[in-house]
Amino acid sequence: MPDQKALLLPQKQGQFVVDNWPIPSPGHGEVLIKVQATALNPVDWKMRKVGFLIDKYPAVFGWDFSGDVEVVGEGVEGFEKGDRVTGMSYPARGNGTFQQYILMPARLVVKIPPSLNYVDAASMPVGYGTAALGLLAAPPLGAGLNPSCDFSVNHAGEAAFVFGGSSSVGQFAIQILRKMKYSPIITYASARHTEFLKSLGATHVIDRAATPTSSVPDTVRALAGGAAINIAYDAISEPDTQEACFSLLSQGGVAVAIQGGEDKDVGGRKLIHIVLEAHGDGEFGEGMWKSLGRQLEEGVIVPNRTEILPNGLAGIIDGLKRMEDNGVSGVKLVALPQETS
Template identity: 45%
Template sequence: MTESHQKALLLESKNGALVLGTRPIPTPGAGDLLVKIHAAGLNPVDWKIQAYGIFLEDFPAVLGTDFAGEVEALGEGVEGFQKGDRVFFQGSVFDGKNGGFQQYALIAAEVTAKIPANITYTQAASIPVAFMCATFGLFAPSPLAHYPGQPAVVIGGSSSVGQYVIQLLKLSGFSPIIAYASTKHAAHLNSLGATHVLDRTTTPLTPPALHAAVQAITSAPIPIVFDSVCSADAQQSGHDLLGPGGTIVIAGLSLIKAAPERTVVPVLGSVHPPTHRAFGRVIIANIAGLVEDGLVVPNRVEVLPGGLAGIKEGLAKLQRGEVSGVKLVAQPWAA
């Protein structure tokens, strides 16, 4: 490897293998930051891009949409940053060049946040994708100001997205906040703001069972359900919990139709589409302060061994459903 090249984990072709290789270190253009990546979070979309051949057409490609690192160089016109700043940001699933599974990447400065001093690179790498999904889902469709004191349900409460949803619901004043998750994570979810945890191992994810379990906690109409599991059963069960005027937010594609006086909101939690950019900038401007003040706590992380090489097994664990309650994070500069 030369000084102008970097190590990267490359997706060779559509549905192809992930292989270690090298690629040029990019040069930042106007408005861009070149970031030396110290931590890259793994997401289910990474293995799905490889397995299903979605989103990307140009290969070899670099996956990974959760990044944290330090500013290496600034493009023309960038203000508010300097070399050495610790930053975190969200990549795009449609890019293929500036993914996190490499040692350097470019990102637009306007959607880059500085890492507060109270968290590490690995913790910061757990934030961008999941927090964006939670925030877009809860706040982009309509404000939550008129919901304080009302109940909410989070299906998949221990997932990366679910943990941020719980915290944002708490900040918005919802109560009770009912999480459907494994009770082995109950203490942690309670610390984030969940008032009740329904055990997914004993409560089937079917409309009658989930409805009965929620009704045992509250008889109040449910104005909002956030589903981060995204199966058809989860979506239908969450939808059927809603009271009149209620909304189910789905962290992905909708597989159901809304009944009268109910709303189904599928979420693309990304700052990159032009339609999302303005709201995304608002989130970016506020996220570091929320974390620094302790109002938002990053996911617990599991650091993968082997640097970039360890990502393949991490993605396999995600695909097999063997990850629960933690965010898998790789360190591209580790041996």
């Protein structure tokens, strides 16, 4: 195959550039996917700025994708050329999604139902995977609410809290908690997203402009009305937000954070931090993606609201800068690699 176009980072903490890049060939158990849409995540600009996760350069970043199966490798069953698929890649393994073609293990690829377009499908994997891992996976990977991902458990009468409900991860955390019958589901976000977040399952939205982080624990406990608060998901995960989530827990509760920090276990309450790489690894990862496939078919998981970036892969550069400058709220930025000139 001829070369493809990719958004490359030539060296650690360098500047992105669109350039030619070889198209890989699938090995045993792999599929080659023509990437139709790829979504941006905060970790992308942080990886470039801080220089973590990637050891080999030039490198291709990007985690979320949707597209078409182009070539099926040996030993792969259940997929054929032309299948519409989505999933989450892992750039440190050399298969970032900011390119026109990627290799993926077939066991971690999910078919897209006819009702879902490429852009919406690409908005989901990292956000859903991060929320599901933290909430559902057995310790030490997550809080252990539903390791089988079959959503047979029922937490009616228990309160849950999501810090940053309008973020991509926060939106999926709310939907997963709704599916497990938590009530009330309280979230902290901009008031302008109130109706949308309630449509996902939130029962109360605390306006971040009116309530400082330090007041969140008391506010949440008041809204919970005496219900036990056994789970809090921190989709922002700054030191003060992690402390707020930990402080509001009832005895035996778990707060989940998505970025660095120290785990703690004090007085029967826990704060845990999840690891992105654990998404696709092992029994839980495979079960999680199969569960997502079923939920997409049933239409019970709603994708993020999206904004399509212009200029294909080149548009990602400005999109990441907007994210770094806190210029994106309530939407997932998505690029279309095949539109790269």
